[in-house]
Amino acid sequence: VLVLVAAFGPIAFLGGLAGELYRQFSVTISIAVVLSGVVALTLTPALCAVLLKPNTENHHRFFLWFNRRFLWLTQRYTAGVAFFLKRAALGMILFAGMVVLAGLLWKAVPGGLVPDEDQGYYIGAAILPEGASLDRTDAMVRQMEAAVSANKNIDTTFALVGLDFIGGGGGLKSSAATLFFPLKPWEERNQSAQQIVGESYMKTGGIKEGLPLFFSPPAIQGLGQTGGFEFYLQNKGEGGVRKLAELLPKLIEEANKQPELAGVQTLFQANSPQLYVDVDNERARAMGVALPDIYNTLAATMGSYYVNDFNKNGRIYQVLLQAEGQFRARPDNLGDMHVRSASGQMVPIRAFTTVKFVTGPDSVARFNALPAIKLLGDAKPGYSSGQAIAAMERVAKTVLPANITYDWGGASFQEKRSSNAAGLALGAGVVMIFLILAAQYEKWSLPFSVLLAMPFGVFGALLAVYLRQFNNDVYFQIGLVTLLGLSAKNAILIVEFAVMKVNEGYAPVAAALEAARLRFRPILMTSLAFILGVVPLAFSSGAGAAARQSLGTGVLGGMLAATFLAIFLVPLFFKLINDRRFRTTEEDFHHPVHVPLGSATPEAPGHA
Known part of the structure; x- marks a missing residue:
């Protein structure tokens, strides 16, 4: 319980959108695990006393067959553990190879924020x-x-x-x-x-x-x-948005050539037809007309001028002033408007204005307080949003001059911002689990026999999402944090019993082998129950299926690796940390000795 809470506790304090998603899972799982622990310590013993029956010799045929098969499986597993205990160097080489392969898979699995x-x-x-x-x-x-x-x-x-x-x-x-x-x-x-x-x-x-x-x-x-993504082109120099418009065709052309990108386009158009009203300021003043009155008149008739709000039937409505459609249908209608002069006379606007057609952008957007143009695009099938972002940045660095920059908006901005969240979450979880185990075992070295089991879960999760062509997104990373605790749980079951056997006088090798034999059944049964429960999550459909599949696939693959691979090497990790010898003799398996936990040499050889 403490290990799972320790894995999820720190990530509740991460910031940003990824931190918010982490926090929801962290709080939910931590509370559920604590309540489960309380029930296990209080109600479960009472339920066992009520439900369990005395053991009799009359067993059902199925259970007799199952126990024989499981005994055979336990013997095969114990033989596999003994094989690696005798060949510690081979076991560590395989472990190192698995870690390297996990690192390669981490780079091979494309990144993303959340699945589409x-x-x-x-x-x-x-x-x-x-x-x-x-x-x-x-x-x-x-x-x-x-x-x-x-x-x-x-x-x-x-x-x-x-x-x-x-x-x-x-x-x-x-x-x-x-x-x-x-x-x-x-x-x-x-x-x-x-x-x-x-x-x-x-x-x-x-x-x-x-x-x-x-x-x-x-x-x-x-x-x-x-x-998809939102890419903003920004001008930090001169020329404003027109300079950006000159660079757009080349940028879009190069972007659409990239294998990772699809449908890169902009809705910006720099040559929108417009009516330009040129006001002769000197002539307007000579006629006694104030310039603000001219502009207010144009805004109120040709545009929509906000007046106030009013309430009706419990709802708020805005009052907007605007001329009827027939009075603003043609450019000539501008000349029919009048403005009151200082003397109180109504002066036609055509007396001091000239109307002409021009072209230009209908609106100029700003992003980060800079003139900007927004581009939209998406990743091609088979590529992730992270790969699309990297490809777009690669094109921008090639095409854009020094005074033209870019930035991201929407989900792309959050993805860039949360790119380091996974490392922080996993690192904080490992540190907290290490501290909890160090306090439990009262040693700094023994927790490593548990921590070394965690890479198996990460390897299995990465392999599963790689085979299903999923992304390394936030939901997958939440599954990785879950795997830290679950992988540690399986290892703790073996290490805890191995510690007990060492304290009873067993040599570290014999203690590790005996602990693996005794805890094989509970580890396998609880892990299989969890794995079968995750299968519907990994292969779900319907609303929100992509998030469930990303989370479930990673957890399913990680638990399979932690259950069927890690349990063969956890006893080896315990043995190496306690006696620090790669060589193992037959005496180590058959002659328990009094060895203080963590000691390198036995104090009383041959003494049971």
């Missing part, structure tokens, strides 16, 4: 040339809906024409639309949301009126508008 979840819907966007009318946008949306809705896994579609939801910079825009595609329940469809997104791209590839885009929603609500 199938949330039962996905998002689309229609992007037309700047200045396109709502009618053109609506026509393209209908083409997209007709092409995509042929997929029987899609339940319905609905669109918001004129809303730039994904771009985030323009808000209401006549040349953009946002579409939502709710899917049928998981049990009624044969494709995941990610597969349907890819199919939607193929079905809408023939649309020439504009750019159709499709995205999965973010795995965690609030981390951006869509899944």
Whole structure:
């Protein structure tokens, strides 16, 4: 109990989004383990007295057969332990090779923040040339809906024409639309949301009126508008956003050539048609018209001018001032507006203004207080978000000049920020477990016979996610912390009994072998119960399945390795730490001696 709590306790204090996810698991598991320990120490003995029956000779055939098979398995296991106790050098070489392989797997498994979840819907966007009318946008949306809705896994579609939801910079825009595609329940469809997104791209590839885009929603609500990554191009020098616009085509072209990246695109357009009102300040002053009055009049009639709020039926509404549509339909309508002069007369705006068409961005976004342009993209199938981030940074360093920088937003920012969280969590867990064991055994060296069992769990977890092509994400890392405690638990069962046998007078080798034999059954039974309980988690489906599969796969692989590999070498670790000799003789197995725990030489050879 203390070991599991020690493994999860420190990670409850990690910061950032990853720390928040760690904290939820840490607090939940720690409380559950403490309550389980209290029940085991108080209620379980009473239940044993009530439920257990006296042992009789009349056993069921199945149990007789099972006990014979298990006795044979125990003998084979004990022989395997004795094999490594006699060949300590071979055992340590295999252990070192496993550690090296685990390190290679750590580098080979791609990183990520959280897995891309199938949330039962996905998002689309229609992007037309700047200045396109709502009618053109609506026509393209209908083409997209007709092409995509042929997929029987899609339940319905609905669109918001004129809303730039994904771009985030323009808000209401006549040349953009946002579409939502709710899917049928998981049990009624044969494709995941990610597969349907890819199919939607193929079905809408023939649309020439504009750019159709499709995205999965973010795995965690609030981390951006869509899944994938958000890359911000920033200008720290001169030229503003126009300088960034000049670099965009080259950057996007090179990014889409990378094998890790897919659909790198921007919704920014630098040549949006605009009306520019040039005010002749001197002439306006000569007519007695104040400049603020001119700008306020334009804002209130052509734009939407906020007045105040009012309450009605328990809800708050805003009052916005704006001219009717027919009075702001043409550029000539600007000349029909009047402004009151200082003398009280109404002066037409056309008397001191000139209206002309220009091009430019409809809005200029800022990120980190710098002019910025947002790029959207995703990782290609078979690659992780961490690999996509690394590829995008590699392209940016090649293409961008010195005064142009970049940064990340949404889930990508959190992934970069939490990249060191796994090392901190695992390191803190190992340190706390070591301190707990050192206090229990009252020695600094003996806990290492338990700690050396932990790499087996890490190796098994990494191998499992590598074979299933999963990522090293936050949920997998939470599973690794769990494995620290579970791997230590199995090793503690052997080491604790070995310590008892040494105190009874056994030599370290004989004590380790006897402890392995005695604790093999409880270790195997409890571990198999846990492994079978994790199997549904590793192969789950439906809502939130990706997170459960990531967590369950790592824990399943780690427990298999900790159960069927580590138990052969834990007795060897105990033996080496206590007598520090690689050579083992037959006398060490058959002649228990009085050896103070941790002593290198026996004090009374041959004395039982």
